[in-house]
Amino acid sequence: MTKAIIFDASTLISLAMNGLFPEFRKLKEAFKGKFIITQDVKYEIIDKPIKIKRFELEALKINQLLDDKVLEMPKSLGVEGGEVAKKTIELRDIANTTFYSTKKDIHIIDKGEVSCLALSRILDEKKISNILAIDERTMRMLVEKPQNLEKLLGKKLHTRITSRRQNFKFFRGFKIIRSAELVYVVYKKNLARLKNGPVLDALLWAVKFKGCSISRDEIEEIKRLG
Template sequence: MKYLIFDAGPIISLTMNGLLPVLRSLKKDFGGKFIITPAVKKEVIDKPLRIKKFKLEAMQVKKLLDDGVLSPSSDIISNQALHKETAKILKQVNNSLKSTRTNQRIKIVHEGEASCLALSNLCGCENLIVIDERTTRVLEEAPEKLRELIERKLRTPIEQLSKPLPNSKADKFVRSTELIFIAYKKGLLQEKTKDFLDAALFALKFKGTAISSKEIEEIKKLA
């Protein structure tokens, strides 16, 4: 069984851009499961359901969960085991860097992102993590560049105290923009033109996906 493990960011970006229905079509074509952890569910369903401004979007995501398009991580790993592994990752990562100005530890990842990494570690299965946030991807794919990235982001000198994830297995990541490109190639978007693909990719970029305009242009060349 194959799994796509979703962080909150891509789900929020797709919802805000009216692209959430694409997940239904992709799920039918995927031949595996789309998974969300309890921490991600809290971000995209539980909390926003209590806020009028975000309730409609949360209801749309909840419908995907109710309909089985999204599945809870408890289908493959117990919540207790996942919580333990998530806490371990949060402790390791968020104590690995500190500001040399304030002497404070730098918070690099949040619970939702850490829970996705934890599930990927524990499930013992073929999986990809769907995440738009650059820091978490650098953490796994190029940890030697993490300090430099955080220094640029916070504009403050950073000292590395330890390796963020000493037992990292280099998870594989995919962004919401890549999901939309795959949907385009499979003819699953509501409009099948390159102009619509261009609009969708840039809409996701402007809603928070960590992708450059140059990368988008490279993707479009493959269309």
């Protein structure tokens, strides 16, 4: 049975900045499925940064993952780019009109993140098992706890936020993991290059400091799983 993990830029950046691509390659072998990025995510993590000297090296490393088919494009699953693009626009427009203040709709997510949701929906329709790897908090809250996102936006923007709750249904049913869960699997499967010391603790805090939305309590909970 075909299965896939769809990666947002946030998760790949977290892994890249922590030098965890050797473990990522081993994880792909152990997964026995596809690691997928959309065209919009490719633009964010390869096409755009490869032209900026500060980010050029990391972009080349990620591009090598694509060349080596560690990462693949949706076409490897029979999904054309145009199909993803159409669904992306549809979901982006819904997401960015879900929350509003007295003055305007609140823009909450961009094309890269939404394209992952779009591809997931398409794969669901094709009966291809899939899960999303997303570190960014806003997207995860939209999917998992949209009411909490409404409160968070109000605090951040210092204004009353209202939601079009009829839109929530469009974002239900997605399965999401973070780089934290990925490094936990790396640890459990003994794929980490480091073998001695508090390796799991170090991995979890490393991805947190590079952008993974995970609390101290969640880190301790994962560590208790051992």
